Amino acid sequence: MKEKKKTNWVLTIVLILGTVTVFFPLYMAVIIAFKQPSEMTNDVAGALAFPAKWSLDNFRQAMEVTDFWRSLGNSLLITLTTIVLAVLLHSLAGYVIGRGMAKKKSFRVIYLYIVSGMFVPFSILMMPLVKQTAQMGLGNRAGVILLYLVFYMPMNVLLYTGYMKNIPMALEEAADIDGASTWKTFWKIVFPMMSPMHATVAILTALGTWNDVMTPLVILSGTGQNTLPLAQLNFQTQFGTNYNLAFASYLLALIPILVFYIICQKQILNGVANGAVKG
């Protein structure tokens, strides 16, 4: 690194002050979640003040109202299953299409067909999909997972196919000479070598599915199953004007992903940047 360049302190301070734009809404969420309805005032100082006491009562109540643990369980189940299956299936597809493309035109056409799916908005698929999944008995959590696997396929196949350029053919040829099948070569040699891309795909897929409202909204409606965002939407009316209860619930919905972000911040930022550069 070049040591001769001085730290730009003015800019540093401006950027630190700018984080208020990020923290302010979160700060409001926290203090409102801890306040009692009687503490809600209409003046600025009162609205920004700390709650009189830090009690977890609102959270306890919000958990009951929104059936928090079940919604959290559903969100975790859907997101984790989607990530695992996406990494397994999309890497395999990306490998096959990437290698096939180099030799055959038909794979090139298949690649373009799948990747062009990126431009298909959910709105056009939504209404027919609701009917179709219902007919196929997929109007449930499994259906949501399956749809995510299809919706994220264009982006993930694009990422994996692009990454194949970094994996030398020589390794596969050597394995082939040793008598390993293509199937085995992929799982034993190529798949482990794709791990930087696995991280990117897992993170991008996770952020998208965890926060998604529309797919569970149309597929899971009427099943009594909620994901975390969907629970916020469905129980919105039950909060009524009790903003404290509502905000406790919002905060509960935000905490899991915030904790995950704090733990894996570096990987997430690298993953997102990596995805953008390759994409």
Add this chain to the structure above:
Amino acid sequence: MKRKMANREKTFWAVTIPVLILFFTFNTLPMIKGVIYSFTNYRGYGTYDYVGFRNYMDLFTDARVGKSYLFTFKYALAGTVLVNVISLIMALGLNSQIRFKSALRGIYFVPNILGGLVIGYIFSFIFTYILPAVGDMFGIGFLQNSILASEKYAWIGVLIVGVWQAVAMNTIIYISGLQTVPQDVYEASMLDGASKWKEFWKVTLPLVLPFVTINLVLSTKNFLMVFDQIVSLTKGGPAQSTESISYLIYKNGMDGGQFGFQSANAVIFFLVIVAISIFQMTVMNKKEEQL
């Protein structure tokens, strides 16, 4: 050797065919069905007839659809411009000689990981209770009532939330773009005595132009498809002034008995998105080639 390569190809097809079937069944097939429904008067239940292009004709005269296109385009245009300008400035700042660089980058990315729906609810409270309180305190007239309740300003509320979240993502992309610019390019421009301002326009911007393309296409597409923020902030109101195309298709297509009509709307919407994306990529590619 020949036999082995044939086996390899067999495995390739054994993987590709199921993947293609899966993709076709849940992406292409519903899209084809959507196109077919768009030629019917289907309400979402009961029987229906084919009505030819009537839905498409009606789309162009339907005031509510027209209004939703106007809102969505206004929102997407303002959002895309704001997000790209702000993110580029943020990225320049976060990529310069500052302290706490990684911590600051980490903090500025937080809005992107949070769900649009819940963030919308939080901002909705801020717009409805905090901003009017600030307006009262300082006597700022237009803030004294919730901007979300105003037909004229509600879209700005939605815009603020959309931009707040999108800037986080685009900043990261611009930072990775700026990191591809080799340091000696800056040193050369410094030796030439170029001002910082000139250096940005003549050196930095042309070199990160591919990233501008990515960001323009990404943010336009995301802004055009806005849904979560509408649900949590305005539900399309007041007086349908913030009804986005996605929201209208969802609302009237799913519960409004306009399955066929909104399918036609969705088909047009899809064509619009494709056309805009292709247009952006062609124009930007030309710009990149010129340099």
